[in-house]
Amino acid sequence: MIKNRFPVLRWKMFTHTRSIILLSTVLLFACSQEEAPPRLVIMISMDHLAYHSYEHYSPIFTSGFKWLADHGISFDNAHLEHGNAATGPGHFVLGSGLHPGPAEMLGNSWYDRRQNKDIYCVEDPNAKALEIPANSVSYQQLNATTFGDWLKATSPGSKVYSVACKDRAAILMGGKNPDLAIWYNWRGAFTTTDYYTDSIPTWLTEFNSSVNMISYRDSIWTKSYPESLYASYAHADSFYGETDRYLSEEYSPVFPIGFEATWDDKKIFEEMGGRPWMDRITLDLASTIVNEANLGKDDMPDVLCVGLSTMDIIAHYYGPYSHEAMDLLLKVDQYLGEFLQGLDQQIGLENVTIVMTTDHGGLPLPEHWTGIMGEQGGRVDEAQYLATRAKAYNQLDSLYGNHDFILRKGSAYYYDYQMLDSMGVDMDRVNSIIQSHMESVDGVSRVYTKAELLHPKRDDPSAIRLSHFTHPDLSPDLYTLLERGWLFRNPFGTSHGTPYDYDSHVPLIFSRLSYTPVMVTDSVATIDIAATLGDILGVKPLNPIDGKSLIELFPGAVKRMSSAAKD
Numbered sequence: 001m002i003k004n005r006f007p008v009l010r011w012k013m014f015t016h017t018r019s020i021i022l023l024s025t026v027l028l029f030a031c032s033q034e035e036a037p038p039r040l041v042i043m044i045s046m047d048h049l050a051y052h053s054y055e056h057y058s059p060i061f062t063s064g065f066k067w068l069a070d071h072g073i074s075f076d077n078a079h080l081e082h083g084n085a086a087t088g089p090g091h092f093v094l095g096s097g098l099h100p101g102p103a104e105m106l107g108n109s110w111y112d113r114r115q116n117k118d119i120y121c122v123e124d125p126n127a128k129a130l131e132i133p134a135n136s137v138s139y140q141q142l143n144a145t146t147f148g149d150w151l152k153a154t155s156p157g158s159k160v161y162s163v164a165c166k167d168r169a170a171i172l173m174g175g176k177n178p179d180l181a182i183w184y185n186w187r188g189a190f191t192t193t194d195y196y197t198d199s200i201p202t203w204l205t206e207f208n209s210s211v212n213m214i215s216y217r218d219s220i221w222t223k224s225y226p227e228s229l230y231a232s233y234a235h236a237d238s239f240y241g242e243t244d245r246y247l248s249e250e251y252s253p254v255f256p257i258g259f260e261a262t263w264d265d266k267k268i269f270e271e272m273g274g275r276p277w278m279d280r281i282t283l284d285l286a287s288t289i290v291n292e293a294n295l296g297k298d299d300m301p302d303v304l305c306v307g308l309s310t311m312d313i314i315a316h317y318y319g320p321y322s323h324e325a326m327d328l329l330l331k332v333d334q335y336l337g338e339f340l341q342g343l344d345q346q347i348g349l350e351n352v353t354i355v356m357t358t359d360h361g362g363l364p365l366p367e368h369w370t371g372i373m374g375e376q377g378g379r380v381d382e383a384q385y386l387a388t389r390a391k392a393y394n395q396l397d398s399l400y401g402n403h404d405f406i407l408r409k410g411s412a413y414y415y416d417y418q419m420l421d422s423m424g425v426d427m428d429r430v431n432s433i434i435q436s437h438m439e440s441v442d443g444v445s446r447v448y449t450k451a452e453l454l455h456p457k458r459d460d461p462s463a464i465r466l467s468h469f470t471h472p473d474l475s476p477d478l479y480t481l482l483e484r485g486w487l488f489r490n491p492f493g494t495s496h497g498t499p500y501d502y503d504s505h506v507p508l509i510f511s512r513l514s515y516t517p518v519m520v521t522d523s524v525a526t527i528d529i530a531a532t533l534g535d536i537l538g539v540k541p542l543n544p545i546d547g548k549s550l551i552e553l554f555p556g557a558v559k560r561m562s563s564a565a566k567d
């Protein structure tokens with residue numbers, strides 16, 4: 001019987017186990033550095049995979065994740081260094097090595113002050129659907145390049161492909177000039193736009209037909225492993241705080257999970273994004289791309305980016321310590337194992353380098369965080385929040401007659417500067433009125449002014465991270481940061497988006513058949529991944545970037561562990 005895995009002691013035990021592996025394999029690793037460059041570099045991003053949950057479940061991985069760790073240089077102190085931990089900025093950073101704020105990548109979507117409208121991070125009005133329905137999306141609007149672009153510029157014969165369930169994941173990892181980026185259109189098929197190609201490749205049409213998404217209508221998601229394993233690693237299947245997504249007359253967020261008989265095809269296609277099969281299909285498509293595009297077959301290295309998006313939806317609904325998230329992770333462990341096996345047959349794993357990471361982490365369900373982990377936190381009381389904001393607005397109204405100069409988007413405030421001028425409104429006074437009211441709400445930590453985020457205090461690590469997603473013109477005039485462990489989402493589910501450790505700390509492993517497991521504890525950032533892959537591919541960025549290559553830490557880590565062994 002495996003003991004409950006939540007006590008802190010487990011962490012130490014696992015770290016110790018890994019240390020032993022590290023020490024015994026130093027020489028082998030040193031030899032591995034002499035080998036030929038990889039023919040294929042694969043970036044795998046599993047959306048919403050916090051380090052805390054990846055590390056928690058690591059002991060029970062038996063397949064793909066285990067292979068990556070057993071052949072991996074593991075950066076166990078890797079963080080997002082931008083405050084807005086979301087899919088758009090997260091994947092943008094992975095591809096480009098740039099901080100998202102100055103590059104105008106301000107969220108999954110945001111209010112664009114210049115155009116006076118909300119925009120989506122990869123929207124491109126000029127991009128058109130081809131034979132398969134698709135939204136107007138591409139990398140076109142972004143002033144950046146990715147490691148795949150750097151490779152194509154240096155080695156035009158190299159190929160760059162990107163695939164994910166989410167369009168923004170595929171597009172932002174794939175970059176400006178890939179051979180193809182492919183994503184799920186949430187209408188039953190994987191697709192692309194005319195930004196990437198003049199016509200849909202036959203193999204993609206055939207792939208969609210063979211998947212036949214609607215055939216999943218009768219599929220029921222059940223658990224893969226014995227109940228005792230879930231009991232050891234996760235909170236109860238029926239746990240208050242989880243979202244009920246199936247047979248929901250009565251609150252019962254439990255397995256099995258199917259599709260309601262009353263749902264139409266459209267709804268089934270949407271819900272497929274929240275089932276483990278979507279990740280298996282995405283990996284099958286990645287294998288298909290390797291075959292059809294002949295990736296990794298010659299000395300010109302190729303790039304394949306793979307975004308596994310399902311965990312984001314599952315973690316939002318059920319939290320990372322649910323039976324659902326655990327089962328998904330264990331299933332993906334198997335799917336990844338099959339994918340790696342396929343690669344071995346297709347091109348030989350010795351020719352492949354893989355980096356596995358994520359776009360962001362996430363907060364456990366607040367009920368788990370406070371009830372099981374004993375941390376401080378909770379859900380912001382909406383009534384208290386709204387009543388407090390009403391008081392702030394009342395004070396502004398009594399001073400200025402109205403508060404029409406404020407455009408609010410969620411908990412962010414934008415000012416109409418012309419109106420401020422014409423009404424003779426003192427912006428500093430408005431800032432301090434909103435700050436003093438809203439910072440009194442339970443769970444609100446700070447309401448930062450844009451100036452505070454553009455010039456963060458050195459002793460405020462949250463503000464420093466937030467500064468990296470702040471743009472001098474486009475960012476809001478006031479930005480709300482909750483306390484650690486707090487969430488706006490009500491009454492169920494959880495989220496991400498803060499600069500705190502549970503959102504920022506992520507897994508990061510560079511794996512190759514010849515590598516032996518090394519743990520690097522230096523503080524590094526996801527912004528460093530693109531430069532590192534550039535070094536692995538032997539190419540330089542096409543524009544100045546913010547990240548730095550971690551290559552020098554690869555052998556350095558061996559030295560550190562070696563000297564630790566003598567101590």
Ligand SMILES: [Zn+2]
Binds near residue numbers: 048312313316496
């Ligand atoms: Zn999310």
